[in-house]
Amino acid sequence: MRIMVMDIGKTKTFAIIMDEVGQVYAKAVTGPSGMWLKEETIVKNLGEAIKECLSKGNLSLDELDLISISWADLDTRADWENAWRIAEKLGLSKEKTIIEHDAVAAYYAVTWGKPGIAMIAGTGSIGFGINKRGERARSGGWGWIIGDEGSAYWIAIKALNAVSRAYDGRGEKTMLSKKLKEYFSIENELEILTKIYKEMSGEVKEIAKIAKIVDEAANEGDIIARRIMEEAGKELALCVLSIAKRLNMEKDEIIVGGIGGVYKSKHVRRVFHKLLEENLPNAEIREPLIGYTPILGPIIIAFKKLNIPLSEEKVESILASLSE
Amino acid sequence: MRIMVMDIGKTKTFAIIMDEVGQVYAKAVTGPSGMWLKEETIVKNLGEAIKECLSKGNLSLDELDLISISWADLDTRADWENAWRIAEKLGLSKEKTIIEHDAVAAYYAVTWGKPGIAMIAGTGSIGFGINKRGERARSGGWGWIIGDEGSAYWIAIKALNAVSRAYDGRGEKTMLSKKLKEYFSIENELEILTKIYKEMSGEVKEIAKIAKIVDEAANEGDIIARRIMEEAGKELALCVLSIAKRLNMEKDEIIVGGIGGVYKSKHVRRVFHKLLEENLPNAEIREPLIGYTPILGPIIIAFKKLNIPLSEEKVESILASLSE
Structure with a gap:
């Protein structure tokens, strides 16, 4: 065969x-x-x-x-x-051909086809679920311009925005300013503009790499960075919960899991799992698949x-x- | 000459x-x-x-x-x-040549060179000010990817995001869903993805046009749309106030004004002017220049x-x- x-x-x-x-x-x-x-x-x-x-x-x-x-x-x-x-x-x-959305494929990697929900958080983010009656639903996955809440790109943009606000005096000071200047090898925050718009031409995958630095800053105790990572975990959980609600499986014995590099962050994992445990009492919440x-x-x-x-x-x- | x-x-x-x-x-x-x-x-x-x-x-x-x-x-x-x-x-x-940043040029259009602050809000947003000692400062203007809070593009993205969340069941229902489906001539919200990423290729100026619809929905009483427009006014005011603070002219007799199409919105104007009046007691707050x-x-x-x-x-x- x-x-x-x-x-x-x-x-x-x-x-x-x-x-x-x-x-x-x-x-x-x-x-x-x-x-x-x-x-x-x-x-x-x-x-x-x-x-x-x-x-x-x-x-x-x-x-x-x-x-x-x-x-x-x-x-x-x-x-x-x-x-x-x-x-x-x-x-x-x-x-002879089966075509599925890539979020459905990720769902199979998490649940092996059993009723449940997979929440992808890599460069982008999207959730997908199937209930015991075979009904399907997605949530998120609106791309880097509109949404992709909780994705690496989303985390990166939140961090860049926080640095811009701190620089202007419109937001709290954050360790991210120093870290991003080191990352880009620049002396002044405004040079980030040259990096993002001119050199990187807004390339999504490149920008998303900044998420790692945000997690690092969160681990080192930066409040702003930690808030961003925790909000990512919350947004990812909200996607899962919206699917569970629409498919009427909040009380079902389902399999739920994250999939993608963002779950390397303990802050994301903690908030994500906490919200799922609180709201899906009968779900089996799997450890995230990271090297998917x-x-x-x-x-x-x-x-x-x-x-x-x-x-x-x-x-x-x-x-x-x-x-x- | x-x-x-x-x-x-x-x-x-x-x-x-x-x-x-x-x-x-x-x-x-x-x-x-x-x-x-x-x-x-x-x-x-x-x-x-x-x-x-x-x-x-x-x-x-x-x-x-x-x-x-x-x-x-x-x-x-x-x-x-x-x-x-x-x-x-x-x-x-x-x-024989003078070169200025375009935000400085807008500043001259608002103040005619007197100490003060101009806050641009068109497709993008940026604030610029000069105090009585000739010191200069800018705030905002970090572009569509990182910031440009309060700009038409920013308003448009907030609206698209609100529609995506309402569709997924992650956010409140809003009149914007119906209005954007009409605007794009589509039947289902997910077709917005085809419009934004495939047909418009994320073109900033095109996307920014959606801001008009958000203001329209706000005028018709939609809470979500109104919240977005008011937040825009607040973000624009925050830029102005951060400049006033950095240039130490919060108590000075300065000229302050908005410039750009976003100020057509009465919701933006109301919040913008209110925050400026509360925080810059001696400023002359000019009516926004709209057809600049x-x-x-x-x-x-x-x-x-x-x-x-x-x-x-x-x-x-x-x-x-x-x-x-």
């Missing part, structure tokens, strides 16, 4: 071919194909990933038994129609579809062979 | 040639040359504006008596060095430099001839 699994993301497209035992035959990485990009970009990068992967695996599309895809930024009905249209254009037949490999979601989805058990050992061996 | 006046902005470069009586001989508009852009772009657009203006006025650079420039995004010492280097490269001699033509700032600066009186009538006749 030959299974193609793909993680179609905002920053890259990753495709692998594996079998039902978990052996990986081919892998390919190309540019991003998330749905907010132009169609020609998506078709090009996704097409190349498929072609390269098939060629490395000495296979044709017809020989694939299943194609399991996690796709970023499928938000609207039009996005879904476009996704299926592009997939079919590239030769992926509707019968996004391809894991569509792998679990594929095995679930095939009704083949997937042990944690097998997952680890697959992931190990991917990192080679 | 021949005076070249330029407004070098984020969205366009505008140059005119006039005389000391106020007659305008030539004007030229080219692409943006704000300092956050690449040097080659700045040199090209600014160079073209100068060349075209001189050619229309049948003049050479040597024949100009004064060049008065308002330049966007001169934030750091490096920015200033770059600005002067580019100006000299384009043949503008240091002796940014070229006015460097015109006033030029006449001040030449020690030539500039009546409001003359200003109006200049501006009228510019809009022809």
Whole structure:
């Protein structure tokens, strides 16, 4: 049996071919194909990933038994129609292909398909849940401009804003000022403007890296930084709780967990878990998945579809062979 | 006497040639040359504006008596060095040229050079003041990513965020949801993502237009929208007060005024003026300049430099001839 699994993301497209035992035959990485990009970009990068992967695996599309895809930024009905249209254009037949939003894939990585909620907090943030009746809901995931509360980017912007206010005399002094000047190797706070707008051109992933410094400052006792990290934890919990409410599973025995680098922060974890414990009395709150490999979601989805058990050992061996 | 006046902005470069009586001989508009852009772009657009203006006025650079420039995004010492280097490269001699930050130019439009503070709130926001000892300070103006609190863009983002939270069940219901769906001609809130990230590519000026709808909703009684507009007024006032404090002129007889389209909102004006009146007891708080033509700032600066009186009538006749 030959299974193609793909993680179609905002920053890259990753495709692998594996079998039902978990052996990986081919892998390919190309540019991003998330749905907010132009169609020609998506078709090009996704097409190349498929072609390269098939060629490395000495296979044709017809020989694939299943194609399991996690796709970023499928938000609207039009996005879904476009996704299926592009997939079919590239030769992926509707019968053999599963497409899921990347938040759904993350949900599978956290819950392995059992009723529950996964809350992603990496560069961006989004929550997704499914209840025992199979009903689905998302919360958050409105992107870096509108929301993504609690994400690394959001934390970074809160910190930059706090530094700007402290500099102007519109906000409390914070250790973040010194730390960010060191980080950027600058002498005056206003030079942050050159860094962010001119040198980094507002690049989201680059800016999001500042979140680490905020957590560091929080650990060293800075009140402003700590407040930002705690607010992140609260915002992430609010997303989870809004999903639980909409799916009417606040009292259910569900699995809930965070996933993504932001949960490295003990301040985020503490507030996040506290609010979940207080409001979801029967939930099993899992430790956050921090080193999540996004391809894991569509792998679990594929095995679930095939009704083949997937042990944690097998997952680890697959992931190990991917990192080679 | 021949005076070249330029407004070098984020969205366009505008140059005119006039005389000391106020007659305008030539004007030229080219692409943006704000300092956050690449040097080659700045040199090209600014160079073209100068060349075209001189050619229309049948003049050479040597024949100009004064060049008065308002330049966007001169934030750091490096920015200033770059600005002067580019100006000299384009043949503008240091002796005959005045360069000011665009916030300073706006300050001159509000105060005509008397001690005081101008608070700009258009697409972006920034405050600038000079005290009776000639000391200068700015506050805000950290751009759309980090701050620009109280600006039209900031108001728009607050509104989009409120709609996202209401949709997810993480925030109160608001009339803004219906209004924004109408504005974008969409049926579901999630389609806002396609509009903002895919179709508008996050374009700041386009997004800022949403501020009008927020004010409309506030006028129609929506609590969330009203809270956003009032918070904008408060943030703008905080910028002014931080400048007054740093320049030690909280008790001085200064001129203070807003400038820019955001002040069309009665909610913004009310809160802004109230906070200024409470905290700057001896200030003359002027009605906001709403239809401000940014070229006015460097015109006033030029006449001040030449020690030539500039009546409001003359200003109006200049501006009228510019809009022809």
